[in-house]
Amino acid sequence: MTQIPARISNWFAAKGWSIHPHQQEMFNRAQDPATLLIAPTGGGKTMAGFLPSLSELSDGAHSGLHTIYVSPLKALAADIRRNLRTPVDEIGLPIRIEDRTGDTSATQKKRQRVDPPHILLTTPESLALLTSYEDAPRMFAAVQRIIVDEIHALAESKRGDQLMLALARLQALCPDLRRVGLSATVEDPGGMARFLARHPDPCRIIQADPGPDPDIAMLETDEIPPWSGGGAAYSIPAVLAQIKQHKTTLIFHNTRAQAEIFFHNLWLANDDGLPIGIHHGSLDRQQRERVEAAMVRGDLRAIVCTGSLDLGIDWGDVDLVIQIGAPKNVKRLVQRIGRANHRYNAPSKALLVPANRFEVVECVAALQAVQEHDLDGDPRRSGPRDVLCQHILIAAASGPFDASVLFAEMIAAGPYATLSRTEFDACLEFCATGGYALRAYDRWQRLQQRPDGRWQLRDPRAAQRIRMNLGTIQDTDTLKVRLKRNRGGKPLGEVEESFAATLTSGDTFLIGGQIVRYEGLRDMVVEVSRRADRKPKIATFSGTKFATSTQLSDRILNMFAQPDWPQLPTHTADWLALQRDISRLPRRDRLLIESFPDNGREHLCVYGFAGRNAQQTLGLLLTKRMEETGLAPLGFVATDYATLVWGLDAVTDPRPLFRPDALREGLETWLAGNAVMKRTFRASATIAGLIERNTGGQRKSGRQATFSSDILYDTLLKYDPNHLLMQITREEAMRGLVDFGRIEEMIARIGDRIDLLRLDRVSPLAAPLFLEMGKVPVKGQAEERLLAEESNRLLQAAGIQPA
């Protein structure tokens, strides 16, 4: 098709719109096998993606599925359906558009497989599920185009790897499939294009006009940010004033817990009763949908939210974005700012609100980076093998397969282009027999080779279990929260199981902006009552935690080296001066370590500025060394700039802990049984299909919990340390959580220049670490000592003499 059909261009003209150059370019390139469009929010990105589909479908000649649209969010699929419906109806195009997500009814889903629409809007998981059915070839026979929206967000996680494998499968079913990726601004468009395209197809990158620079600044407040904390309560009056001055404000937070606290405080100060809502991933779906609907109607003046609103739902009249807390990552900040002002070629307006004084420094560094268009990011890694194992199982669920054909198909997926046949065979072996050195299961193989050489499920009923456990999103174990009523009250959302376990009757916590009282646990549901009179404990949500980019860390260290800080507000400059006065400021060429007691525990704060992952590894290695030398560490927490270790005894000589050979030796052996490795193992084992999250049955009270995945890890470590899943776990940890290279860089940088400062209490710079999430427990002698103390205390309290 060489020209946009007149009916469509006339409709544009009648609306008074012109077709943007990048939309025209996308149309002209519609026959290319793969195209990547990079455009700012509000740039008509979605229309650019759909224009060729609408044109090709305009004559009504196509029967069956024509275009599949994939987005990371269910809500986005529903939203796009509504937005696409309007032009299609107004132009009078004979096009059926439907969405299919986890929320679609079973009847509707079944009908879609028999009689698919022209355009199907879905998520990576639902698409992968569709490819697992025996009738997939029939359903997908006529597909021409696939549009991957917000591809930059998908590419950040294993969901993207899974999607690209599903696309490879689709491509095998319909060889003429053309791919389109729609992305926000990214630092490496070439890498994104290789991720999208069928290997080794070329992929043209179309860059839309990025529009004017954003109008971005720090929020001016009368109150001074506190030394520590993530609540930013001090900024409430100033934030309320901004809400009043704008039509609609999005208030972004980095974590759900912070969003809850901020919303609570905002509401307490909201004397004018401005309509303000809260939105995050742990809230009940109905609650979220109500907020979304109110937002679309323009009923809300502000929404307190988290990454759940990072992506493209068109919120209409958002004219201000406020980021509470340091943005951690310049690229994400730029993308969030784009949420304000969805009009093309109008500058987005954004304000940064540091939650504490360290974050003031981070915010100033981020502002400079935005002004210099200096985006950060790491190169994308190749596809992980746990996702590949799941894909093999999905292929088996859809019917018998030939191993060589499946391998050829998989290496056509960008992330798996460099996969070797040996690696593939190991994954196939794992799926078939478990892949253990002890060949215990040959009688009960999950996949069996048929006489014709193809592989199939031994038990066809296994297909159902595979489908139920499909996906790469790891939710931590959560429990639903409901108001206590006779027949089950209103659902409010969910909290993590580990948090629920710490609650006793009468405890209060915040959820969805209200304070509730814990009443009890019934059938694995947390029952609560409304209660507004006590200070709440805060629900802990893991949520997504972003790592501060190394580029931002470097900017901060450079700032610390200045003699004074004219670019910082006085209070923050004074605070850094105070740190310099009572302790020191970290420097690039030395390692600063502070030691101090707090709340009955000893603390050690190590300012390595090596990034969150490396600081985490440092925490593991240090606590291991401390355990060996009897210093009884209890746990640690890492941020991008420091690691805080707590334990029962003080460290007086850190030098032995930081000897490079000792650290390296620790790395060789620390894999044995630490919590981070187990966490990594659990995620990979679940994705690869070893641990089934859903078995169809309901979790009930009065029955033993299934045993912990830690036991599987320990068993493999002892009896089969080179098992595929252990290899994957090590690989994942090295890439994700270990990052040992940066520790070595740090050691090279500091040499033996280590400064240990003994302080009588927490230093200004160390204070924020106490509020960090993701504390890693160390299970060692300290736990035994604690238990002994507690046992004595409890027995004495109960008047029982220890036996």
Place this chain on the structure above:
Amino acid sequence: MNRCEFSFAGQRLCALGSGALWWPDQGLLCVSDLHLGKSERIVRRGGSALPPYENRETLTRLENDLSNTKATSVVCLGDSFDDLDASFAMATEDRLRIVTLQAGRSWIWIEGNHDPGPVEIGGTHLSEWNCSGLTFRHIAQPNAQGEISGHYHPKVRLTIRGRSISRPAFLLDRARMILPAFGTYTGGLRSTDQALTEIMAADARAILTGEHPQQIPMPR
């Protein structure tokens, strides 16, 4: 010391850190809920192929306790096998291992709900067993006295100075005690669960397993 001594129904007993119960006067070691063959049973029924090493691990831990205590009698309190088929399907290596452990010892298999019948492995098979005022059975019964049972896989969760600690645990009151599960692939039931708070008396205690077993009032 890796044991916690206490008196129960007039007898001196020791809870070992491994989850086994040691009765010095009788030279008797009691373990519950070994669930041998669990991974085999799961895969046979179409589930995941878990690492097939749990029998080795369970038997190694049992062997350690046997050699440390020099026990002459062993009582397995039921659910020793994850099901009867698992007892038949056990690898030769694991069978030989059990035979070796049994050599020179009296060995009683109490029947459990997972293994409610004789298994092909040597030893005495009983539904319950009495000795010096103590009754060994799989599932606790109402109004029992001096009863030692398993079945529930009790565990205890504590929060101490902000650290949550969860351990398999022995539960005991004046009338009965319930052993934690000894098997490697076993989960636990919290002592706060109604099933356990209903059975155990108000002044019941828990002994947490681990390197140094610790006694506390049973959390309810």
